[in-house]
Amino acid sequence: MRRTGVTQYGILMLALATLSAGVTAQKADTTARKAGAASGPERIWRDPGRVAGLDLLYGAGGKAHAPDPAGTFTFVKEDMNASSPKFDVIDGQGVAWKVKLGQEAQPETAATRFLWAAGYFVDEDYYVAELTVKGLPALHRGEEHVSPGGLVHGARLERKRTSGEKHGDWDWFANPFLGRRELNGLRVMMSLMNSWDLKTVNNSIYEVDGERHYAVTDVGASFGKTGAAGSRTKGVPGDYEDSKFIAKVTRDRVDFVLHSRPFFLSAFAVSNYRERTKMQKITKHIPRADARWLGRRLSMLSDHQIRDGFRAAGYGPADVAALARTMRQRIAALKAL
Numbered sequence: 001m002r003r004t005g006v007t008q009y010g011i012l013m014l015a016l017a018t019l020s021a022g023v024t025a026q027k028a029d030t031t032a033r034k035a036g037a038a039s040g041p042e043r044i045w046r047d048p049g050r051v052a053g054l055d056l057l058y059g060a061g062g063k064a065h066a067p068d069p070a071g072t073f074t075f076v077k078e079d080m081n082a083s084s085p086k087f088d089v090i091d092g093q094g095v096a097w098k099v100k101l102g103q104e105a106q107p108e109t110a111a112t113r114f115l116w117a118a119g120y121f122v123d124e125d126y127y128v129a130e131l132t133v134k135g136l137p138a139l140h141r142g143e144e145h146v147s148p149g150g151l152v153h154g155a156r157l158e159r160k161r162t163s164g165e166k167h168g169d170w171d172w173f174a175n176p177f178l179g180r181r182e183l184n185g186l187r188v189m190m191s192l193m194n195s196w197d198l199k200t201v202n203n204s205i206y207e208v209d210g211e212r213h214y215a216v217t218d219v220g221a222s223f224g225k226t227g228a229a230g231s232r233t234k235g236v237p238g239d240y241e242d243s244k245f246i247a248k249v250t251r252d253r254v255d256f257v258l259h260s261r262p263f264f265l266s267a268f269a270v271s272n273y274r275e276r277t278k279m280q281k282i283t284k285h286i287p288r289a290d291a292r293w294l295g296r297r298l299s300m301l302s303d304h305q306i307r308d309g310f311r312a313a314g315y316g317p318a319d320v321a322a323l324a325r326t327m328r329q330r331i332a333a334l335k336a337l
Contacts, residue, residue: 040210044175045119045182051300056113056309061124067091067157069128075135075150084220085142088160089133096160099133101142104220105156106313107235111193111219113309114327118298120186121206121215124159127314131155154314156220164208171200172282175214184290186216191256191283192294192330194240196232197221198258198279223323226259237315237322245330247284254291254337256283288337295334303328 048054058066067073072092079086085101100108109127116122136150145153177183190198195216202218223240224233233239248255258280306327310320 040207040212042176042212042214044121044177044180044186044214046121048117048119051117051297052302052305054117054301054305056117056301056305057312059109059113059125059312060116060122061126061159065124065159066126067095067097067128067131067159069131071131073097073131073133075133075137078137078139078141080140085139085145087136087139087142098158098160099152100156100158100220101145101152101154103234105154106315107193107222107224108218108220108313109156110310110313110315110323111195111222113312114193114298115186115189115216115219117301117305117309118185118189118294119182120189121213123161123215123217126157126159127312128155128157129153129314131157161206164206164213167205167207167212169200170203170205170214172198172203173278177214181287181290181293184286185294187282187286188256188291188294188334190216191245191258192298192327192334193219193222194224194226194243195219195222196226196258196279198282226257228259232259237319237326241322241326246333249288249337252288253285254288255285256291258283291334292337295331295337298331299335301331 055062068091073089074091076088076090076096079088079098082100084104087099089097089099091097106127109125112122112125131152133150133152136146136152139146145155147153172187175183189195197218197220198216202216204215204217206213206215221232221234224236225239225243226232244257246254247257303324306324307320309327310323315323
């Protein structure tokens with residue numbers, strides 16, 4: 001009887017895994033077909049110009065697009081769909097912003113700086129230690145980051161796009177750039193920053209001026225420790241500093257560290273288990289030449305620029321020093337491959 005029960009359980013798990021695989025394959029096929037229907041050139045990377053001249057304190061949007069922390073912000077609506085607390089505001093100049101609170105506000109701001117410097121498409125993100133929002137109601141999520149009078153603490157502000165229409169998501173394993181240096185470089189960037197939440201829904205395609213831009217648009221789960229649920233972290237400099245970067249190097253390939261697979265007893269949640277297990281492959285079997293290409297480009301950043309990337313995210317001096325030191329060590333390791 002006991003053996004029969006185990007056998008039945010095994011058959012059930014196999015059936016669920018097969019069903020999940022079919023659904024995943026169908027989603028990937030749909031994503032690939034969407035990506036293939038481009039009306040113009042498709043890009044995942046662009047030359048950012050002279051790397052040594054990039055301003056990582058203000059990032060992709062520059063100082064001209066930065067929000068005024070002392071300015072007027074008016075509440076519009078709360079976003080209940082995202083995993084982090086978010087809400088929309090409009091500033092005194094009529095510019096719309098998406099405010100994100102919580103653990104991802106700082107690491108996401110920093111991550112966009114380094115992705116942009118490497119040549120990848122990013123949102124215009126800024127970190128604001130405090131801002132006052134008029135008409136802010138009691139939030140369903142993130143209320144612990146708000147003081148009386150609508151004073152909001154530790155906010156990432158994403159400037160809403162005024163041009164460029166979103167055309168769905170893209171999949172790491174089904175896109176037009178498979179095997180190309182630029183995609184491989186982006187895969188390395190995810191490990192360089194310990195960015196572990198690599199779900200397809202966090203990747204977006206935007207049509208801008210007749211081109212389709214492929215971007216990773218949610219990188220808040222960075223600069224901490226990768227791992228299973230309950231052990232991974234976001235924006236923890238000590239965890240980032242203590243984590244391993246390169247797992248294995250062969251003559252032609254390199255595997256970078258990314259732990260995402262859940263604890264094996266949680267395998268009954270088949271879809272999540274399969275998705276998280278597959279994520280670990282994103283940073284594996286990358287051509288050494290492509291990883292070295294990225295390292296050489298990032299090595300053109302000065303120590304001051306790297307520190308600015310973390311200062312932009314509101315980290316204090318000690319954390320900036322630790323994060324910058326780890327980033328520089330990892331860049332050097334890439335360049336030496």
